[in-house]
Amino acid sequence: MCTGRIDLAFVLRALSKGAAGVLIVGCRINECNYTTQGNFYALSMVSLCKQLLLQIGLNPERIRIELISGGEANRFAEIVNDFIETLRGLGSLGASEKIDKAELESRLEAVTKLVPYIKIQEREKLQVKLQSKEEYQSLYSSDEIQQLLHEPISYYIDPNKCQACMICAKRCPVGAISGGKGLVHIIDQEKCIKCGNCFQVCPPRFSAVTKLSGQPVPPPIPEDKRAIVRTKKKAD
Ligand code: SF4
Ligand code: SF4
Secondary structure: OOHHHOOHHHHHHHHHOOOOOEEEEEOOOOOOOOOOOHHHHHHHHHHHHHHHHHHOOOOHHHEEEEEOOOOOHHHHHHHHHHHHHHHHHHOOOOOOOOOOHHHHHHHHHHHHHOHHHHHHHHHHHOOOOOOOHHHHHHHHOOHHHHHHHHOOEEEEEOOOOOOOOOHHHHHOOOOOEEEEOOEEEEEOOOOOOOOOHHHHHOOOOOOOEEEEEOOOOOOOOOHHHOEOOOOOOOOO
16 A cells, blocks of 8 residues: 555565566655655665665666656556566566576575665664655765665674673574574574674673674684683682
8 A cells, every 4th residue: 555565675576586677656755645654765765776786787777666646547557668668678687687597596685685784774874754766866876875785794703702691692583693501602694684683682791793894704613612611710
């Protein structure tokens, strides 16, 4: 019922399942039938999605948003016909971009994995209400946002600081942290969705979780070196 309900993940799923493009049609700005003004979210999401498509080498014209009224039947038909023509020109997903199927799948999978991270960034930095597609496009093309999208952060547990309190493993929503009693905890970077919970819950006296941006994550320490050896303090 509302374009605000269309999640970035839905669009990426449509493309992963073979759609050549996605057209979103909703109400005009400031003509929301409810009080939600969801079309602002949709405009923002489409601008973000265009940046992500560019990042993985796909033509951003493959996603489009149009805001029209329910009474504009002719305009609706024109928009649909025009979008179909655009997609015919571009061909199936990856065709005009010269990306083969396996590579395309892997790029879409990689960008889909970033969705939770992107949502956190959206919540923190991109909750702004602008008045037009152009303003959203300009926001998402800014250097700061480009850096956010191109250099997503990673989380790493410093083996020299981890005290195996196990809090982070309990709070990880995707089971990406392995550990156990007396063992240095390790983040599986393949599973991690970069939600940042571990960073927030690691007790400050340990501060074992580090946030890395634009730099490689050090390799995990080997299994046989994960036991934490605690030395007893001498009594005075
Ligand atoms: S950031 Fe930490 S808590 Fe969040 S998914 Fe990754 S390992 Fe788990
Ligand atoms: S919360 Fe911090 S100290 Fe505790 S297990 Fe996780 S990384 Fe180690």
